[in-house]
Amino acid sequence: MAYDKKIKNIKKLDREIQDFFEVADRTLFRLKRKALQEIAKQI
Secondary structure: OHHHHHHHHHHHHHHHHHHHHHHHHHHHHHHHHHHHHHHHHHO
């Protein structure tokens, strides 16, 4: 029983970590795009 609960918690944590990295990836992508637009304006 306790073992099953640990597995469930690990899976939940894994999902949360994956979600976090997906959000981070999207944020980085947006920041890069914004930075490129700013650089393009200055050239």
